[in-house]
Amino acid sequence: xxxxxxxxxxxxxxxxxxxxxxxxxxxxxxxxxxxxxxxxxxxxxxxxxxxxxxxxxxxxxxxxxxxxxxxxxxxxxxxxxxxxxxxxxxxxxxxxxxxxxxxxxxxxxxxxxxxxxxxxxxxxxxxxxxxxxxxxxxxxxxxxxxxxxxxxxxxxxxxxxxxxxxxxxxxxxxxxxxxxxxxxxxxxxxxxxxxxxxxxxxxxxxxxxxxxxxxxxxxxxxxxxxxxxxxxxxxxxxxxxxxxxxxxxxxxxxxxxxxxxxxxxxxxxxxxxxxxxxxxxxxxxxxxxxxxxxxxxxxxxxxxxxxxxxxxxxxxxxxxxxxxxxxxxxxxxxxxxxxxxxxxxxxxxxxxxxxxxxxxxxxxxxxxxxxxxxxxxxxxxxxxxxxxxxxxxxxxxxxxxx
Amino acid sequence: xxxxxxxxxxxxxxxxxxxxxxxxxxxxxxxxxxxxxxxxxxxxxxxxxxxxxxxxxxxxxxxxxxxxxxxxxxxxxxxxxxxxxxxxxxxxxxxxxxxxxxxxxxxxxxxxxxxxxxxxxxxxxxxxxxxxxxxxxxxxxxxx
Numbered sequence: 328x329x330x331x332x333x334x335x336x337x338x339x340x341x342x343x344x345x346x347x348x349x350x351x352x353x354x355x356x357x358x359x360x361x362x363x364x365x366x367x368x369x370x371x372x373x374x375x376x377x378x379x380x381x382x383x384x385x386x387x388x389x390x391x392x393x394x395x396x397x398x399x400x401x402x403x404x405x406x407x408x409x410x411x412x413x414x415x416x417x418x419x420x421x422x423x424x425x426x427x428x429x430x431x432x433x434x435x436x437x438x439x440x441x442x443x444x445x446x447x448x449x450x451x452x453x454x455x456x457x458x459x460x461x462x463x464x465x466x467x468x469x470x471x472x473x474x475x476x477x478x479x480x481x482x483x484x485x486x487x488x489x490x491x492x493x494x495x496x497x498x499x500x501x502x503x504x505x506x507x508x509x510x511x512x513x514x515x516x517x518x519x520x521x522x523x524x525x526x527x528x529x530x531x532x533x534x535x536x537x538x539x540x541x542x543x544x545x546x547x548x549x550x551x552x553x554x555x556x557x558x559x560x561x562x563x564x565x566x567x568x569x570x571x572x573x574x575x576x577x578x579x580x581x582x583x584x585x586x587x588x589x590x591x592x593x594x595x596x597x598x599x600x601x602x603x604x605x606x607x608x609x610x611x612x613x614x615x616x617x618x619x620x621x622x623x624x625x626x627x628x629x630x631x632x633x634x635x636x637x638x639x640x641x642x643x644x645x646x647x648x649x650x651x652x653x654x655x656x657x658x659x660x661x662x663x664x665x666x667x668x669x670x671x672x673x674x675x676x677x678x679x680x681x682x683x684x685x686x687x688x689x690x691x692x693x694x695x696x697x698x699x700x701x702x703x704x705x706x707x708x709x710x711x712x713x714x715x716x717x718x719x720x721x722x723x724x725x726x727x728x729x
Numbered sequence: 730x731x732x733x734x735x736x737x738x739x740x741x742x743x744x745x746x747x748x749x750x751x752x753x754x755x756x757x758x759x760x761x762x763x764x765x766x767x768x769x770x771x772x773x774x775x776x777x778x779x780x781x782x783x784x785x786x787x788x789x790x791x792x793x794x795x796x797x798x799x800x801x802x803x804x805x806x807x808x809x810x811x812x813x814x815x816x817x818x819x820x821x822x823x824x825x826x827x828x829x830x831x832x833x834x835x836x837x838x839x840x841x842x843x844x845x846x847x848x849x850x851x852x853x854x855x856x857x858x859x860x861x862x863x864x865x866x867x868x869x870x871x872x873x
Contacts, residue, residue, distance in 0.1 A: 331753045337767045337778065342804045342836040351836065354799045428806050428834045428841075697838060700798055 344434040348452060348694075351431055352459035358702035364461040367716060369701050370723035371465045372662045373568070373620050373690035376453060376499075377435065378469040378491060381445025382410040384498070388490035394483065413487060415478040416471045419573040422584040423696050432696035446498035453506055456693050460701055463720065464729055466507045466534070466690075467499070473570045476514055476541025485513035492527055500532035507727070509535035509566050517550040524557050534727040535563050535618070540570030542595045547606035555612045564616040564660070564726060569595040596622040600630055600656070605638075607647025609655045616726055618660040621692060625667040628680040631656055657682050660726055662690035663704065663718065665697040675709045684714035688723045749861075751872040754781065757864045760788065763831055767793060767803050770873055777873045779860045780804070782844050784831040790862035790871050791833075791847050796855040800837030803857075808832050810843070810850065 339346050349356075359365055378385060383402060389395040394413065401412035424432040435452055442448035457465050472491055478484035492510045500506060510527050513519040520536075527533050536558060538546070558565050571591040572578065578587040596619050603609070603617070619627075631653035638645055638652050648655075661681055668674055681687060692698045704710075704718050723729065752770045760766050760783045769778045778793035780803025795802040810830040814822040831844040842849060842857050849855035861872040 329753070330755055331770075333771055334752050334754050335769045336755075337769065337804070339804065340765060340767050341806070342801065351801075354794060354801050354837075358799065425839045428808070428836070428839045430836055703798060 342430060344430045344436040345438075346430070347437045348431075348435060348455040349459050352456060352700075355460045355700045355702065358700060358705065359461045362702055362705035364701055364705060364719075367461075367701075367705075368720035368724065369460075369462045369464075369689065370720040370727075370729065371457075371460070371462045371691045371693075371701075372618070372688045372723055373468065373664060374453070374456070374465050374693045375468050375470045375695060376449045377694075378472055379410045379414070379416075381449065381494070382412070382414070384445050385491050385494045386412060388493045389486055390489065391486055394486050413483055414471060415474055415484075417474055417477075417572060417574070419584065419587065420471065420474075420571075423588075425696065429696040431694045435694055444498070446494075446502065449499060450502045450506070454503065456691075457505065460691060460693070462691070462701070464505055464507060464723070466509060468508065468537070468568065469495075469511070470695075472511065473539045473568055474572070475511060476539045476570070477543075477572060481513070481515035485516050485519045488513045489519075489523070492523065496527060496530045496533065500530070504532070507532050507534045507729075509533070509537045509564070509568075511537045511539045512554070514538050514541050514544055517548075517554060520551070520554045521557060524554070524561070524563070528561050528563060534729075535566055537566045537568050537620075538599070539568050540572070540595065542572075542575070542598050545602050546599050547602045547608060552611070555608065555615055559612045559615040562614075562728070564618050566618040566620050567596055567599050568620040569593065569622045571595075593622045593626045596620075597626055597630055601634065604634060604648075604652045604655050605645045607645065609658065610647045610649065616660060618662065618688070618726070620662045620690070621664060623665045623667050624661060624663065624677050624681065624687075625673070627656065627661065628677050631680060653680075657686065660686050660688060660722070662688050664690040664692040664699040666699055666703060668703070671708070674707075678710070684710075684717050685722065687718045688726065689719045749872050751870050754779075754869050754871055757788075757867050757869050760869065762786065763807055765803065765807065765833075766869070768871075770871065777860075778803070779871050779873065780833070781862055781869060781871065782807070782831070782833065784844050785829075788862045788864050788869065789844050789847070790860040791842075791857035792860055794858065795835040795837060795840050796849070796857060797835065797838055797840045800835045800840075802833060802835035802840065802842065805834040805836035807844075808834060808841075810841075 339350055386398045398412040401408045439448045439451045442451050475484045488511050512523055569592045571588045573587040578591045581587045634652035689704050754768045762783055765780055765782045767780045769776050779790050780793050781790045793801050793803040809826040810832050812825055812827050814825050832841040833844055834841050847857040847859050863870050
């Protein structure tokens, strides 16, 4: 008795952290044929590489000899710090992979033959994911560094961001023109934000700047106005990339990662959105394009209704506004992931509320545990082809001048 | 005969059942208790990847395509269902594995399926497509 012709055993019976990305994403490649995705221009506006894999290389880009010495001593002497020195990696983040159920969240530990550096390895991994998901341009961000906005020592956060930004622009971007990035701003230090924009704005592949995860600085503070003016004048978008934190006052009561992630990733951007709109930042900088990243979409119609309702009764609290808050929100941009898809009617209403054909931009968030493949957009039953093309890439082409 | 695929279901335009073919995919002894065998059968556009699992001695088979975003659900972790134990006063006693259970977990996003039903434990309408499997004479055959 033998196995029949036409039967092939998969070489990988169980996907682990060591499985090749192309094999993990093989089913996404099938969507390419199913939805004709090769015929779409697809821009992924939010994806990640694992910068801690290259951490010793990145720390070599630190300016300060004192901080560099601190980093070297940490890496040499602390048993677990070889890829964490100076970093504020939140311990709760290691719950993200649901106890090994979602291996790619924990690590992409696959082979990358010939990659001589962390940067070469990163570019290889990014290319594999892009090709598997038929993505033409991918905007790549770090992962744990997005928590830098919550670093307990702002001057260390600024130094780490500067080192990372120099490493990324000199080591990653030149290797792959399909990779773009919005660089993190050291938001606790408004002057350092200006210096960051001055240093990197003209670098090829830098298509905007990010406020990362922090939720303790009011984005309406006067100290930030020169930053917004500078970005507006240069035609560079500002993105607010949310991040979870189980130590926030609200999430500190929560005993499950699910709870903290569901709330914290959204309230972070809800806070900034509220301050941004109610203080009339869109009136002050009408040509500054604003992007809300990785908070999903369900919060947006909630905030539109909530802020409009309050504004109608308390117009004097928001005197810079010349129209309801929701109207400003409809003129901003949103990345799609993680798109709450569990109720078609609610999702359709959400997309209508935000004028999705003109404001929504596809994002995968690969390799995070709640990533979305492009087929997620292509399969939506209530969008026409024009809307799908805009969401998958054409709106991003316009926003970023691609 | 004309074909169409609607949300993972293949039907014929005239309403008749599509033709099937049975494949010998291996020996039964190759699939241990709580183990699996994942195979692709057929060629080209007709190829189907199937996971065959053994639980309490019986075989169960499903297409390797998650009901969520189409991930390779049959290639994920095999794990017992997690339960939360309560005492008589409804106080939590913490989490525990239900030993006599077997879930297969899609490695893309963690969707879990009871291997005996192919259904998500909290949303039974999220289900893997079952595949007919038989074990006869020590051989495992799937029909797709």
